[in-house]
Amino acid sequence: MPLRFAEPATEAYRFPLTIRHLLDSALTTAGDRRIVYRDQGSWTYREFAARVGRLASLLEGVGAEQGMTVAVMDWDSHRYLEAYFAIPMMGAVLQTVNVRLPPPQVAYTLNHAHAEILLVHRDFFPLVDAILPSLPGIKAVIAIMDGAEGELPPYAKGEYEALSAAASPDYPFEDFDENALATTFYTTGTTGNPKGVCFTHRQLVLHTLTCNAPFGTQEGTGFGYSDVYMPLTPMFHVHAWGVPYVATMLGMTQVYPGRYEPEMLCRLRTEHKVTYSHCVPTILRMVLDAADATGADVSGWTLTIGGSALSAQLCEEGRRRGMRLIAGYGMSETAPLVAVARIRPGTEGDEAAEIEALTATVPAPMVSARIVDEDMNDVAHDGRARGELVLRAPWLTPCYTGDAKASETLWRGGWMHTQDIATIDPDGYIRIRDRLKDVIKTGGEWIDSIQLEELVATAESVAEAAVVAVPDAKWGERPLAVVVPKPGAAPTLDELNAPVEKAIGAGAITRYAKLERFEIVDALPRTSVGKIDKKLIRANLAEMAKEVTAA
Structure with a gap:
């Protein structure tokens, strides 16, 4: 029998899943709620909607049209939120x-994305000059x-606020195909130039709806209409994990901190009673x-907490201060939330069991893992067997733009390859054990670098730790710890190995994980989004080894 389809009324509205419709209910139910920018001002949702219209009008005035790429270089701000909506809308x-x-x-x-219009904060004028x-x-x-006085760069068409004030708030936003591209950004890899990922309106709307689905199902694991939201993930990075779209759809009070300054973050959190944020462990x-x-x-x-593993130690430290920390999992290619x-169930109140669960993740609705x-x-x-985590969900990027070979590798076998080594237990809890490129292969055994560095980080004199593989003539590879000591402390190899040996004795990690070397550094290097x-x-270690050999 052939498939059957509904026969809609002639005038039935064919609702496209486009970003414009994320605003619909918020303007009805939360029109007077506010969107705050640092200590510089706030705007109601109605005013925000008008500013979205003004931004679209001013962009059209300087030549923007459908299909054109408009690039933004700004700190986390109400302006960036306006761009999240106006440009794709x-x-x-x-x-x-x-x-x-x-x-x-x-x-x-910028060249690879064929950007034709650029919105740029004054802090980045020197970069654009170059x-x-x-x-x-x-x-x-x-x-x-951003409120500062001074001359505009000679290449600027005008200033954002002045042009916005002169533009019409009544931009005629229209419906179009929900499969049209909405956003693009670039993710850094291990080699070569950054790779471009892209997402359609349909994908971002489905991601927004699904991001909200796990929240509210269990007290303390997310946010809702009555919460106050402040992002602590850069808005240039995977749409600030997609949460600004969720917060706006729900009509939540939102606080945008601009450039991340620790004292300002604490001040904004206190002043506006922020209840929900998200960040990488470094920012926490x-x-x-x-x-x-x-x-x-x-x-x-x-x-x-996402981007890197939420360690039990950091989770415990936050809980002692009365925070509620929960792990999330995703990557640039997944928009990002997938778990x-x-x-x-049944472990509420058992602190050890709660921490164990809150540092793992379960697949979000509509995610196959x-x-x-x-x-x-x-x-x-079974919670023990390891393999690469592969995924399917309706919002995963379909390709790396302009890189067919990498796209085929990403989607080998019809599943998105995360390059993360993971376990899944019988209840569906996913625990990321390591990155494929970071697993240490020694003496025929695999050592999870994440597990080993969590153990090393529990040593009393250690503030931070990272573990990497270094070449070894006998074993192929051996683990080496790079540690940042606490002020005034002087870590020793015996001290670093004490928690490792305890874990070996308990059967939690292979005996090959015992450290033979470590290096002390003032700070661990970070990627552009705060990961180690x-x-x-x-x-750096390879260069040091060359210098030692040459000497």
């Missing part, structure tokens, strides 16, 4: 520029002065240190 493509990349890579991403001659496709630059560490320095109260603050923590071997055969869901840069650590 008019049918253009929003490029969120990673301003922390080296200038040649910033220029590469790279603009290498950007032949840029037709217009809009300067964001920065917030905790700032709270200690300023005496700020962080109790009652829920944070989703989130959930307390196991498998762990597989190199031949794409399924690996047992193990690629750079390995390169």
Whole structure:
């Protein structure tokens, strides 16, 4: 029998899943709620909607049209939120520029995305001065002065607020195909230039709806209409994990902190009673240190931690301060959320069991997750067997733009390959054990670098730790710890190995994990989004080894 289809009324509205419709209910139910920018001002949702219309009008005035890429270089702000909506709503493509990349890579991403209009904060004028001659496709630059006085750059068409004030709020947004591209941004890999990922309106709307689905199903694991939201993930990075779209759809009070300054973050959190944020572990560490320095109260603050593993130690530290920390999992290619923590039923109140669950994740609705071997055969869901995590969901990027070979590798066998080694237990809890490129292969055994560095980090004298593989003539590879000591401390190899040996004795880790070497550094290198840069650590260690050999 052939498939049957509904026969809609002649005038039935064919509702496209486009970003414009995320605003519909918020303007009805939360029109007087406010969107705050630092200590500089706030706007109601109705005013925000008018500013979205003005931004679209001013962009049209400088040549923007459907299909064109409009790039943004700004700190986390109400302006960035306006761009999240106005640019895709008019049918253009929003490029969120990673301003922390080296200038040649910033220029590469702008050229590769075919950006033609650029909105740029004054803090990045020197960067644009340096790279603009290498950007032949840029037709217009809009300067964001952010309240400061001063001359505009000679290449600027005008200033954001002045042009916005003169533009019409009544831009005629229209419906179009929900499969049109809405956003693009670039993710850094282990080699070569950054790779471009892209998402359609349909994908971002489905991601927004699904991001909200796990929240509210269990007290303390997310946010809702009555919460106050402040992002602590850069808005250039995977749409600030997609949460600004969720917060706006729900009509939540939102607080945008601009440039991340620890004391300002604590002040905004206290003043506006922020209840929900999200960040990488590095930013959480920065917030905790700032709270200690300023005496700020962080109790009652829920944070989703992603980008890197949420360690049990950091989770316990936040809980002691009254925070609610929960792990989330995703990557640039997944928009990003695909899994989130959930307390196991029947373990509420058992602190050890809660921490164990909150540092793992379960697949979000509409996500299919498998762990597989190199031949794409399924690996047992017993919490012990390891394999690569592969995924399917309706919002995963379909390709790396302009890189067919990498796209085929990403989607080998019809599943998105995360390059993360994971286990899945019988209840569906996913625990990321390591990155494929970071697993240490020694003496025929695999050592999870994440597990080993969590053990090393529990040593009393250690503030931070990273573990990487170094070449070894006998074993192939051996683990090496790179540690940042606490002020005034002097770590020893015996001290670092004490928790490792305890874990070996308990059967939690292989005996090959015992350290033979470690290095002390003042700080661990970070990527542009705050993750520990193990690629750079390995390169630095290799260079040190060359120098020793040469000497």
